Amino acid sequence: MSSLEVTTDPTELGFDPKRLTRIDDHFAQYVADGRLAGWQVVVMRGGDVAHHSTHGKRNLETGADWTPDTIARMYSMSKPITSVAAMMLYERGLFQLKDPVSKFIPSFADTQVYRGGSFQAPVTEPQTEPMRIWHLLTHTSGLTYGFHNSHATDAIYRNAGFEWGIPAGLDLAGCCDAWAELPLVFQPGSEWNYGVSTDVLGRVIEVVSGQSLDAFFRENILDPLGMLDTEFWVPDDKRDRFAELYFRNPSTKQATKMPAPSLTEKPEMLGGGGGLCGTAADYLRFTQMLMNGGELDGTRILGSRTVDYMTRNHLPGHADLEEYGRPLFAETTFDGVGFGLGFSVVLDSAANRVLGTEGSYSWGGAASTIFWNDPAEDLTALFLTQLLPSSTYPIRPQLQQLVYQALVD
Structure with missing residues (x-):
C-alpha cells in the first residue's frame, strides 16, 4: 500500500461514512481556532483505507x-x-532478552542508582540487578529524560546537556557512555519510566549488527517495506514536503513556530528513540506489517510469534502503567494500559475510560502524533501533526473515541 486513496466503500468495512466525518469536523476546529497548524488522519480496516483526510497547513509561514x-x-x-529492529537480531539468536546491556555497552556495568539527595549532590548505590536488554525494551531500565521535570535525575540529565537535544559532538556511542555516567532513577526492573532506553537499544543494535543504525534500518526494514521517505534526515529534494514544528504560545494560545534542527543532513547522533522523519504512507507500511504478523506483500520482517510476544503486556504481575509506572507526562492516564516490547497494550478499556479494544497496541510521538493497531477489529489508525509537546491537548483519546464510534457492523 503506497497510496492512501479510499478505494473501498467504508460501509463494506463496517463504518458509517457520516460518522467518519465527525473525525474531520472535530479536528478541523483545532485548525480553525489556531491550536494546530495542520494534520493528517488515516483509518484502515482489513488492510484497506476506510478514511483519509488532511487539513490545514504543514507550514503556516509559507502557507503550504x-x-x-x-x-x-x-x-x-x-x-x-x-524495537522491531532489535527483535530481528533476537530472532537470529544474536542476543537474549536477559543479557546485560553491559555485554554490548561496557560503560553500563558501573552505572549507579539514585537513592536520595539533590540533583547537585545525589546519593547513589550500585545496581542490585544488572540492566538487561529486556529492561530497555520495556522502559524498566531506570533511564530517564531530562524534559520530564519530575525527579532529581531529570535535572541531572538537563545539567549534562540532555533535555530536548544532546551536547554537541556526541554520536550515539558517546551519548550512551554519557548516560551510563548519570544515576538511574531506580533499580532496573523495579518500575517503569519513560526515557532514553530505546536510544540505548539502538546502540545495542549497532554493536550486535556491526552496522550504523540508519544502515541497519534501511537494509532490514525501510527498503524491504518500501518506506522510502523515512530517514533520520530530510534531503534537499524532499525539503518542500517537510512540516514545520509548532508549540502552543502561552500568551496567544496559538500554534507558534519553534526552533528545531534543520535535519538537512545525516545527524551525528542517530536517535532510535525519536530521530526518524517520514510520511503517513510509509508508517502505515510498518503498521500493516505488524498487523499481518510480521509480513507485508511477501516480505517477512518478523515471525508471527515474535509480533504476538512483543504486543502482550510484559510488566511484572500483569500490572498497568498507572500501577507500575512513574508519574507520566501524557495528556491522559494509563489505567488499564500495560507495556510490551516497544508498545503500550490495552489490558482493560473500561479501566482506561476510553472506547477501545483489549489487545490494541500503540505508541505516539512528542509532536502529538499517534498510531494504534487493533488486532481484534483488524483496525489501524494514524494521526500526524507537529505540535510539541504531545500533552498539550487530548488529541489521542479524542481520536480513539471518534474512530470507534464510527464502527457499526
Missing part, C-alpha cells in the same frame, strides 16, 4: 498545505521501529 505526502517528525514513533 498539509498534503498526503507531507513528511513529519515521528519522534517517539521511532521507538516501535527500533
Whole structure:
C-alpha cells in the first residue's frame, strides 16, 4: 500500500461514512481556532483505507498545505521501529532478552542508582540487578529524560546537556557512555519510566549488527517495506514536503513556530528513540506489517510469534502503567494500559475510560502524533501533526473515541 486513496466503500468495512466525518469536523476546529497548524488522519480496516483526510497547513509561514505526502517528525514513533529492529537480531539468536546491556555497552556495568539527595549532590548505590536488554525494551531500565521535570535525575540529565537535544559532538556511542555516567532513577526492573532506553537499544543494535543504525534500518526494514521517505534526515529534494514544528504560545494560545534542527543532513547522533522523519504512507507500511504478523506483500520482517510476544503486556504481575509506572507526562492516564516490547497494550478499556479494544497496541510521538493497531477489529489508525509537546491537548483519546464510534457492523 503506497497510496492512501479510499478505494473501498467504508460501509463494506463496517463504518458509517457520516460518522467518519465527525473525525474531520472535530479536528478541523483545532485548525480553525489556531491550536494546530495542520494534520493528517488515516483509518484502515482489513488492510484497506476506510478514511483519509488532511487539513490545514504543514507550514503556516509559507502557507503550504498539509498534503498526503507531507513528511513529519515521528519522534517517539521511532521507538516501535527500533524495537522491531532489535527483535530481528533476537530472532537470529544474536542476543537474549536477559543479557546485560553491559555485554554490548561496557560503560553500563558501573552505572549507579539514585537513592536520595539533590540533583547537585545525589546519593547513589550500585545496581542490585544488572540492566538487561529486556529492561530497555520495556522502559524498566531506570533511564530517564531530562524534559520530564519530575525527579532529581531529570535535572541531572538537563545539567549534562540532555533535555530536548544532546551536547554537541556526541554520536550515539558517546551519548550512551554519557548516560551510563548519570544515576538511574531506580533499580532496573523495579518500575517503569519513560526515557532514553530505546536510544540505548539502538546502540545495542549497532554493536550486535556491526552496522550504523540508519544502515541497519534501511537494509532490514525501510527498503524491504518500501518506506522510502523515512530517514533520520530530510534531503534537499524532499525539503518542500517537510512540516514545520509548532508549540502552543502561552500568551496567544496559538500554534507558534519553534526552533528545531534543520535535519538537512545525516545527524551525528542517530536517535532510535525519536530521530526518524517520514510520511503517513510509509508508517502505515510498518503498521500493516505488524498487523499481518510480521509480513507485508511477501516480505517477512518478523515471525508471527515474535509480533504476538512483543504486543502482550510484559510488566511484572500483569500490572498497568498507572500501577507500575512513574508519574507520566501524557495528556491522559494509563489505567488499564500495560507495556510490551516497544508498545503500550490495552489490558482493560473500561479501566482506561476510553472506547477501545483489549489487545490494541500503540505508541505516539512528542509532536502529538499517534498510531494504534487493533488486532481484534483488524483496525489501524494514524494521526500526524507537529505540535510539541504531545500533552498539550487530548488529541489521542479524542481520536480513539471518534474512530470507534464510527464502527457499526
